[in-house]
Amino acid sequence: MTGETLRRFLARAATRGGLRQAGRTAVAAVATLFLVTVLELPQGYWAVITVVIVMQANLGGSIRAAWTRLAGTAVGAASGALAASLGGPAWVDLALAVFATLAVCTGMTRLRDSSRVAGITAVIVILAGHPGSSPFAVALDRFLEIAIGIVTALAVSAVVLPSRASQAQALGLARIFEDVAVFFATVVEGRLREDYPERQVFALKDRIVRTLARCRELGREAGAEGRDADGAARRGLLLFRGERLFEHVLAMDHVASESRGQGLHRHLPDELAGLERTAADVLTGLGVHLRAAGPLPELGPMEAAVARAREKLAAMRRDRAPAAYDLSEVMHFFSFVHGMLACAADAAEIVRRLRAMEEG
Structure with missing residues (x-):
């Protein structure tokens, strides 16, 4: 790539808000990594992943994405924890958790956009739990990790190079x-x-x-x-x-x-x-x-x-x-x-x- 081509590429990215979006996301990701390290969350990388998913080109888009992610996480974590607490075979718990999660999300208009996130969260709670750990503790950890990522993403969206x-x-x-x-x-x-x-x-x-x-x-x-x-x-x-x-x-x-x-x-x-x-x-x-x-x-x-x-x-x-x-x-x-x-x-x-x- 020549210098002139690179200059034009960067100019287009800046004009379309791409550099601003990239900068905000990078700041939010680093801030989230710092928080989960200080809090010693067991799988804090989910909070960082959430930042990348939630951070949108403007504050309103980030708020809407945050609501979808948080609602889906709450439903999926609750369904996964309840299914895992039954103590049955993993495949039975998984089937129950996914079925219940998607049934709830598709049955409620405000949660329909959250169905995929909710389903993924339920699967993680069932399959990524640690032996001897309470499924409710695993679900709570997952929810807290996602919530930290969401809060950080919204704070950065509102403060760092804000766009509405x-x-x-x-x-x-x-x-x-x-x-x-x-x-x-x-x-x-x-x-x-x-x-x-x-x-x-x-x-x-x-x-x-x-x-x-x-x-x-x-x-x-x-x-x-x-x-x-x-x-x-x-x-x-x-x-x-x-x-x-x-x-x-x-x-x-x-x-x-x-x-x-x-x-x-x-x-x-x-x-x-x-x-x-x-x-x-x-x-x-x-x-x-x-x-x-x-x-x-x-x-x-x-x-x-x-x-x-x-x-x-x-x-x-x-x-x-x-x-x-x-x-x-x-x-x-x-x-x-x-x-x-x-x-x-x-x-x-x-x-x-x-x-x-x-x-x-």
Whole structure:
């Protein structure tokens, strides 16, 4: 690996938070090893393993992973200890412990994500017990080891280079509006040029879908970080509106991908181009604002472009311009323009709602 390649690799890792995550995990692992050594836990390495498993990219993710690990450990340790205390053959104890553990976890909605951890813990308690040791003592040791790892991981997540899911979600939402702006402009320009850019559109759709999914997950993780009701409501609004904007452009994209050649759009190319440019500017400005890099965008130019487009559409109807085209083209055209106007309306509503929240 050349020096330049290494530099680029490290730059990408730093940009994506990889170096921060690696540093936090290393600190937490060393701190946990120190604690279990001082406490002389018999199998303290499980605490260190727990740190690596629990430590996530942000505090909310770590809290959710910690809950899953701790709940699963508690259920598995209890089931394993109870089964082992029966004094039967190891294979019978193992079968009972695993069956009981998974039955409890799958039967309770809040414990379903803990089922694998719980099952592994039950197996360890049954098979890793020491002769002459109480199974309940083995179970308690296992629970304490896991708990120490979890507490250390959460403490390090909150103190050492902290990263919060709410902040990551805000950046993800900014990326959604910026990418939707590019998607919107690409689809409109492709239709006006009568040259549909299939590969570019596919890449944009894929990126937006993945970002939306990640923002939903970050929203759940942000909920575990604390009760920031105002911030959560703001991010919820932005995610909902971002999804709606994406749906509008997807409908436009469906029309553009099926339409070829001359169409009604040739009657108002300047109006559509102006609406595309100003709406994309507002969406891009929203992304910039969410990154705390600029004020909310002004709506005046976009509202003027909407008015011009509506006036031209009314004139086209008066002149009976659609009558010269077949029904399929007319339906496609008005569906496409309706999608553009819906995007502009949603963008304006987002700006107004955000302005009211920030000024209130």
